[in-house]
Amino acid sequence: xxxxxxxxxxxxxxxxxxxxxxxxxxxxxxxxxxxxxxxxxxxxxxxxxxxxxxxxxxxxxxxxxxxxxxxxxxxxxxxxxxxxxxxxxxxxxxxxxxxxxxxxxxxxxxxxxxxxxxxxxxxxxxxxxxxxxxxxxxxxxxxxxxxxxxxxxxxxxxxxxxxxxxxxxxxxxxxxxxxxxxxxxxxxxxxxxxxxxxxxxxx
Amino acid sequence: xxxxxxxxxxxxxxxxxxxxxxxxxxxxxxxxxxxxxxxxxxxxxxxxxxxxxxxxxxxxxxxxxxxxxxxxxxxxxxxxxxxxxxxxxxxxxxxxxxxxxxxxxxxxxxxxxxxxxxxxxxxxxxxxxxxxxxxxxxxxxxxxxxxxxxxxxxxxxxxxxxxxxxxxxxxxxxxxxxxxxxxxxxxxxxxxxxxxxxxxxxxxxxxxxxxxxxxxxxxxxxxxxxxxxxxxxxxxxxxxxxxxxx
Numbered sequence: 001x002x003x004x005x006x007x008x009x010x011x012x013x014x015x016x017x018x019x020x021x022x023x024x025x026x027x028x029x030x031x032x033x034x035x036x037x038x039x040x041x042x043x044x045x046x047x048x049x050x051x052x053x054x055x056x057x058x059x060x061x062x063x064x065x066x067x068x069x070x071x072x073x074x075x076x077x078x079x080x081x082x083x084x085x086x087x088x089x090x091x092x093x094x095x096x097x098x099x100x101x102x103x104x105x106x107x108x109x110x111x112x113x114x115x116x117x118x119x120x121x122x123x124x125x126x127x128x129x130x131x132x133x134x135x136x137x138x139x140x141x142x143x144x145x146x147x148x149x150x151x152x153x154x155x156x157x158x159x160x161x162x163x164x165x166x167x168x169x170x171x172x173x174x175x176x177x178x179x180x181x182x183x184x185x186x187x188x189x190x191x192x193x194x195x196x197x198x199x200x201x202x203x
Numbered sequence: 204x205x206x207x208x209x210x211x212x213x214x215x216x217x218x219x220x221x222x223x224x225x226x227x228x229x230x231x232x233x234x235x236x237x238x239x240x241x242x243x244x245x246x247x248x249x250x251x252x253x254x255x256x257x258x259x260x261x262x263x264x265x266x267x268x269x270x271x272x273x274x275x276x277x278x279x280x281x282x283x284x285x286x287x288x289x290x291x292x293x294x295x296x297x298x299x300x301x302x303x304x305x306x307x308x309x310x311x312x313x314x315x316x317x318x319x320x321x322x323x324x325x326x327x328x329x330x331x332x333x334x335x336x337x338x339x340x341x342x343x344x345x346x347x348x349x350x351x352x353x354x355x356x357x358x359x360x361x362x363x364x365x366x367x368x369x370x371x372x373x374x375x376x377x378x379x380x381x382x383x384x385x386x387x388x389x390x391x392x393x394x395x396x397x398x399x400x401x402x403x404x405x406x407x408x409x410x411x412x413x414x415x416x417x418x419x420x421x422x423x424x425x426x427x428x429x430x431x432x433x434x435x436x437x438x439x440x441x442x443x444x445x446x447x448x449x
Contacts, residue, residue: 017278027293042320043378
């Protein structure tokens, strides 16, 4: 089974880091121009300091403001979005629950691992959600989820999810109902499989 | 900034010694003054004197903040403190430096030293002005201190806001041409010399009024120019054939 491989649809952290370092290097250049002007005033240093420095400051402030705005909007947005390729593991059974997942595109398989082996207990598709029961019960995930196709999911963080449940009371009932329905389906499926013998969907 | 007065072997105790703040104080307080020509206290320009020290402090603090941020956080924003240091070092201090620095730019742009720093083109003019034997108007005004300071600027810029701004604009173009070697020799004024730049000082001087009574109306009306009479005996500058100096 392949390991967890989240590819969130966000700016590469390297780009953000590069932007911040570049802004700081530009600021150092501004200080250098200032020092050169102070220590050795001539046409060149004056020209650079009075025209070049404001330009460099503008560029570094734009880079800084860009990163700050990006961070702000990312923090303000309710969901994080992620893409998974077929076979990618979204989370493993026993992992700590950090997100509730809402499928936007594609299909995933829920896999329960026990002494007998691994069993696909459900196949979820667009519009369905998973991972929320572990958030509600504050336990670890009771199943592994694997991408069956290319999947795009919206991920709602633990704090935001609990916040939502706290303030939007009807949502609590809906989600609990959905979780119970899912659990019932899984139980009946397991009961049916155990009555048929060890063949079933066991992998 | 490097402080050469600190001996090499003292660097082993650098971090825990008292030399570090002393060295920073030296760099901030004395280097800006040593870099400028020493003047008597009554000749010091307070804007330049205190402005350069203030900017030196801003530069030292700003560089310290940026270096600390670079080495401590390495471009990763980890919390409010890192952002505060990042914004201070990358935006706030540079803006203060540039903002207050431009006040100093306007002050220093007027100095004779700055005009003379374009050696290839201006040095011969400054040399002539500072030559006590020269009979040029520039030298007479300079040697007798008819103009206390910023002599080039005072004679070549009409008073007032637009004159100053115009001078700065033209100065920038001149600096660009100088460093890109796109200037042409011999240097020529962009427009005929304005009599107003002479008259702004002389027109109400008792000696001048007495000597120019018969020409005064013609000069004020723009029918006569100062250099019409003074060119022969006292040229503006004694730079006859200007060539590139090595």
